[in-house]
Amino acid sequence: MAKEGVEKAEETEQMIEKEAGKEPAEGGGGGGSHRLGDAQEMRAVVLAGFGGLNKLRVTRKAMPEPQDGELKIRVKACGLNFIDLMVRQGNIDNPPKTPLVPGFECSGIVEALGDSVKGFEIGDRVMAFVNYNAWAEVVCTPVEFVYKVPEDMSFSEAAAFPMNFVTAYMMLFEVANLREGMSVLIHSAGGGVGQAVAQLCSTVPNVTVFGTASTFKHEAIKDSVTHLFDRNADYVQEVKRISAEGVDIVLDCLCGDNTGKGLSLLKPLGTYILYGSSNMVTGETKSFFSFAKSWWQVEKVNPIKLYEENKVIAGFSLLNLLFKQGRAGLIRGVVDKLIALYNQKKIKPVVDSLWALEEVKEAMQRIHDRGNIGKLILDVEKTPTPLMANDSTETSEAGEEEEDHEGDGENKERMPFIQ
Numbered sequence: 001m002a003k004e005g006v007e008k009a010e011e012t013e014q015m016i017e018k019e020a021g022k023e024p025a026e027g028g029g030g031g032g033s034h035r036l037g038d039a040q041e042m043r044a045v046v047l048a049g050f051g052g053l054n055k056l057r058v059t060r061k062a063m064p065e066p067q068d069g070e071l072k073i074r075v076k077a078c079g080l081n082f083i084d085l086m087v088r089q090g091n092i093d094n095p096p097k098t099p100l101v102p103g104f105e106c107s108g109i110v111e112a113l114g115d116s117v118k119g120f121e122i123g124d125r126v127m128a129f130v131n132y133n134a135w136a137e138v139v140c141t142p143v144e145f146v147y148k149v150p151e152d153m154s155f156s157e158a159a160a161f162p163m164n165f166v167t168a169y170m171m172l173f174e175v176a177n178l179r180e181g182m183s184v185l186i187h188s189a190g191g192g193v194g195q196a197v198a199q200l201c202s203t204v205p206n207v208t209v210f211g212t213a214s215t216f217k218h219e220a221i222k223d224s225v226t227h228l229f230d231r232n233a234d235y236v237q238e239v240k241r242i243s244a245e246g247v248d249i250v251l252d253c254l255c256g257d258n259t260g261k262g263l264s265l266l267k268p269l270g271t272y273i274l275y276g277s278s279n280m281v282t283g284e285t286k287s288f289f290s291f292a293k294s295w296w297q298v299e300k301v302n303p304i305k306l307y308e309e310n311k312v313i314a315g316f317s318l319l320n321l322l323f324k325q326g327r328a329g330l331i332r333g334v335v336d337k338l339i340a341l342y343n344q345k346k347i348k349p350v351v352d353s354l355w356a357l358e359e360v361k362e363a364m365q366r367i368h369d370r371g372n373i374g375k376l377i378l379d380v381e382k383t384p385t386p387l388m389a390n391d392s393t394e395t396s397e398a399g400e401e402e403e404d405h406e407g408d409g410e411n412k413e414r415m416p417f418i419q
Contacts (some may be wrong), residue, residue, distance in 0.1 A: 050090030066114035103134025107158035350374030
């Protein structure tokens with residue numbers, strides 16, 4: 001039950017469309033919401049079933065309304081993360097039932113307030129965590145997962161902010177206790193979390209950052225880390241050549257044999273943190289061989305050895321912390337600290353590229369190919385590139401697998417970028 005009546009909702013919708021530079025829609029026409037009788041609809045990306053890219057399509061769904069304690073947000077931008085690719089494949093523990101709308105973070109404008117919501121007003125610019133359903137024109141999410149956006153932060157930056165920077169901050173400062181003079185190894189240094197880690201490390205004096213990334217990214221990110229290695233190189237030897245003792249913190253989103261390598265690089269009292277398992281993703285669909293290989297390569301941890309060597313091993317999952325373990329209050333405090341750092345010009349989200357909802361397949365292929373530097377964003381108001389639009393809007397047969405276009409250079413050439 002929302003507090004606002006129909007008149008207030010229509011007034012808000014006109015205000016939002018005016019901000020986007022559009023004329024208010026008449027009778028549900030244009031690119032905004034549509035009305036069928038008394039019901040309103042919205043565009044959303046729908047995952048019809050687990051598998052390849054052809055399981056995704058853009059369709060119209062009934063627009064949600066806020067329940068008690070929830071905010072209704074008119075979405076402007078959504079974040080795309082590697083976990084979304086794993087969800088699409090069904091490559092996660094206890095996957096939800098399909099069909100579903102993917103996505104865990106977004107930014108936009110508050111359109112309506114559910115009962116008992118305090119601290120927000122209609123028209124507020126916000127960013128939010130969502131337990132699925134983010135890739136749509138409208139979302140509803142509990143107030144504890146919503147944060148106001150600084151005035152000079154764009155919607156695309158706001159959508160790139162929550163997952164990456166909260167994950168990086170929590171690992172560095174809450175789990176590993178980063179302090180002056182320490183050293184950090186981060187894999188996938190050119191990705192969204194990798195760039196957030198590098199920026200946050202720069203806020204602490206004399207922190208040495210070792211990073212691994214694909215060679216083609218080195219020129220773009222070389223100034224963000226102290227030492228940069230090719231992701232396929234023997235980084236253990238490279239690190240030890242520079243620092244014979246190793247490093248204080250290892251942040252691993254790869255898993256597999258990198259777990260043993262990371263533990264071997266830790267100094268006494270060092271901390272290894274696993275926060276992903278992207279090595280399990282090789283093809284377009286879930287591979288049991290890749291899963292088994294990654295699992296088999298993980299070094300079996302001996303607690304006695306950890307005790308003798310004074311090493312710490314930890315794991316971090318932001319989504320579980322938020323949605324399963326009830327730590328929204330802790331996360332709000334972290335977001336407040338991060339916004340303060342943003343306002344001080346010490347951190348800034350790195351946005352790789354903007355994509356229309358209808359271009360979600362191409363965006364996912366880019367993140368699968370590890371081609372991004374920073375965050376990929378779904379821009380709800382962006383007009384799709386004609387070459388891409390038909391694929392995601394017309395897909396309805398979810399039973400057939402598409403060819404794997406991994407490494408397809410022709411696809412990469414027609415991808416839209418922003419600087």
